Every structure is written in structure tokens, then in C-alpha cells.
Amino acid sequence: MIRRLLLFVVLSIPMFAADVTGTWHVEVKTDAGSGSPTFVLKQDGDKITGSYSGQLGEAKVTGTVKGDEVTFGFDMGGAAVVYVGKVDAAGKKMTGEVDLAGQASGTFTGEKK
Numbered sequence: 001m002i003r004r005l006l007l008f009v010v011l012s013i014p015m016f017a018a019d020v021t022g023t024w025h026v027e028v029k030t031d032a033g034s035g036s037p038t039f040v041l042k043q044d045g046d047k048i049t050g051s052y053s054g055q056l057g058e059a060k061v062t063g064t065v066k067g068d069e070v071t072f073g074f075d076m077g078g079a080a081v082v083y084v085g086k087v088d089a090a091g092k093k094m095t096g097e098v099d100l101a102g103q104a105s106g107t108f109t110g111e112k113k
Contacts, residue, residue, distance in 0.1 A: 018087035022112045030106030
């Protein structure tokens with residue numbers, strides 16, 4: 001019985017999504033320069049909504065969370081800006097890659113405040 005319970009717990013861990021709800025301060029480094037945008041994210045299940053504020057202006061954000069993997073982005077005048085990364089186990093930091101509408105790409109690190 002205990003083995004089954006432990007097996008269930010171990011197998012269930014990857015099914016739980018990281019909680020990204022909150023304000024994130026992000027450092028972006030691309031081949032076109034760097035920036036420090038702020039994201040305010042709200043998670044409902046595996047869906048993300050929120051806002052972006054940074055060098056590109058302000059925009060509504062949408063995305064998804066699956067386990068520790070996160071994908072989110074926004075539209076800037078018909079151009080998609082997409083962040084793809086991973087959230088740490090504590091849900092306080094994320095790292096990954098960013099694509100600025102195919103015009104530039106780079107990496108990002110974020111910390112939840």
C-alpha cells in the first residue's frame with residue numbers, strides 16, 4: 001500500500017504546473033540589445049494572461065504553463081514576441097529564450113517579486 005502511494009506521488013509531481021502568478025522583473029539579452037521589462041502574470045490552470053511593460057511599450061500577454069515549462073508572449077503591431085522557458089521548483093525564477101518576431105533572439109532570466 002505504501003509503495004503504491006509513493007509511486008502515485010512520484011508520478012503525480014510532473015502533472016502540477018508551476019505557479020507563475022505575480023509580478024516578474026525580467027532581464028533580456030538579445031543580439032539587438034538588452035532590456036528589463038516587467039510582466040504581471042495571472043495563471044488559471046495551465047493558461048496565463050497578463051501584461052507586459054517595457055521598451056516595446058505595453059501589451060496584453062497570453063501563454064501556457066505545463067509542469068515547469070512556460071510559454072508566453074504578446075503582439076506588437078502584428079509582430080509576435082515569444083518567451084519560452086522553465087520555472088524553478090520554488091516558482092520564483094525562470095530562464096529561457098526569447099524571439100522578437102524573428103527580428104532578434106536571445107535569452108531571458110526573470111525573478112518574481
